[in-house]
Amino acid sequence: MAILREADKDKMTVVEGSYAVAHAVKVCRPHVISAYPITPQTHIVEELSQFIADGEIPNCAYMNVESEFSALSALVGSAATGARCYSATTSQGLALMHEVLFNFSGLRLPMVMTIVNRALSAPINIWNDQQDSISQRDTGWIQLYAEDIQEASDMIAQAYKISEDKDVLLPAMVCMDGFILSHVYEPLVLLEEDLTNEYLKPYETNYKLDPKNPLSFGAFADPSSYTEFRYLQQQAMDKAINKVEEAADEFKELYGRYYGGVIDTYMTEDADIILCAMGSIIGTLRDVVDNLRSNGKKVGLLKVRAFRPFPAEAIKQAVSNTSVIVALDKNISIGLNEGALLTELKSILYNTNLNMPVIGFSIGHGGRDIPEKTIEDIVQKAENVIKSGISHESEFVDLREDLI
């Protein structure tokens, strides 16, 4: 259960989401930041460059690179040199980095990158959906999804802790919905520098490019050994599940703020219908759940906070007593007509004795607003499933008939 509202009001300030994230990065003491502009990430890298210009991030290089591909490639070099690295991107930029994402993870280098979720071209669209990061779910990056800007900011410190853990050593994406979180002003507590100095130790590694101890990075592995590299990456992801939990627990102890570990649940214990989603939509869903509960409907909310590693066990536990699970996806796999959350929920429940129906709604594409009424209608559809079974397993929501 998230303990969001217990933050110390005296320590709160009202800032833009991007500023909060940039501040959090500053306080985590990166050594190298690489920046390439793309809406809606630009405010983060702009704020960071102002911090650098004002000398507020010591021992840190800020590189204005010539493309997102180079933004991440440069950090391959920096991370291999033993530096703590940060970048931010979205949509087209993340897509351009696709090759480097695999490379970064395969080289088992840690870093944190904020993904300010935005729809992918074509058609070109700068507003929020989660297709960009979801499309990279095979790359071996940890993916965490933030519910509000407090979480997006706090997640930076947690993500570094998880990523740099010696048992993990996988790079991490902190995902926050574009415009909805990046450009909005909310009251929050800026990540505290003194607490972060305690929470997050400097990054240290024996595996780095150092003339005093030469090592070779990026060997080629032929069929006789490649499989084992992939296996160990998967193992590292498995270990990351506990590390996500530990990082969140330790954060709660030190800072007093908590939003869940790999998942968070709200009123799921006795729920007939559990809504399952990631990102800022959680805020809307909490309100909808409260409304519906006050009208006697037993609805609950499952927030998937870590999408990679996918928290199969935690989810199975959370949904074990419910009658229908509803996945809300701000993404879709064209050709399968399902969003990733729907597909992966179904897959972890199959081959188990949990056989409640799972339905999915593809929602919020290209930044389309999600009013509470839409969710209430979805809940109505879920109720129908309980009564009469599944009629549509996966569908688009709020389709404008006048356009088609």
Add this chain to the structure above:
Amino acid sequence: MKELLSPGHTACPACCDTMIAKFTLRALGEDCIIISPTGCLEVTTSAFPTSSWNVPWIHSLFENAGAVASGIEAALKAMNKKEDTKVVVLAGDGGTLDIGIRSISGAFERGHDIIYICIDNEAYMNTGVQRSGATPFNATTTTSPSGKVSFGNPLPKKNMPAIMNAHGAPYVATATLAYPKDFMKKVKKAGSIEGPTYIHAHAPCTTGWGFDTSKTVEIGKLAVQTALWPLYEMENGTITSVKKVKNKKPVEEYLRMQKRFKHLFTKEGGEEEIAKIQKIADENIDIFGLQ
């Protein structure tokens, strides 16, 4: 003297790439970090779990050597660890002037203190001798072969030193493995200059160009002596030194020794094509003042 590149690598006998790598390390010593993109040099020296490199070395992807080098240099400086350590890219022609041009352009524009050495064997050798932007006019490659209606690559060689000079690099030089002492002198000089420096090194490839392994250096010398490969240095935009060509040889002597130009001597119309190549050499004489 410690050998900085170990034997046991799987490069072809008389491999031009390994020779350039060896000379580079001889010139720089232990205090360097090498970045290689995907290519012959990388593949033959880094088969897991072995590595030929006795200095720190990293391979990331094919097209990002310039960016990776930038990140290493920036990290070393940020962490106050750079000191005299040289950050050096050893990249092939494809990985530099085709797919890698974005990365190198950005690295030079930002002015990182790196040495970028392009090992120019004039084709994508590692994947089987395909045409690159550095493939010279009329050369046969597997994607620009000579045939009934073709004399091979119909396009001119991309002038990469001029491009890097246009980036405002403080030092740009051409070199060749055939004159190793000259090459090593240029590498040392590049290392002594602050900022991004570029050396474009000719690397005759026995397998890709089709000549006997023992002739690697001999052919490299002919390239210089026919004025097809001018040796010069540019500092801050102007040519400051040129290796003059005494007793210039006709381009036939160079072309005749390589299978990739054999069709110019057997196909009808080949003589006119050789004359075009001679013209390129003659123009080099004028442009660079080689005589």
Add this chain to the structure above:
Amino acid sequence: MSITPGGICKPGTTISNKTGGWRNFRPIYDYDKCTKCKLCELLCPDMSVLEREDGYYDFDYDYCKGCGLCANECPVDAIEMILEEK
């Protein structure tokens, strides 16, 4: 061998791969002609020319691939390539 994080390799470990088996021809020195100019040692792409205490050189036949570069470039023709016979 076991998997290292990201496939990191220790330096100089290709020496476990003895490429001498690639040869068709092997180089041999005529030390009477050799002027110790060091060109063969400099050029060898396989680091298979090793300096001796007396300033002359030996070939490292464990790695020499028999490319013949040294023989072709020796300014005094002090190196001959002879057919490798097993």
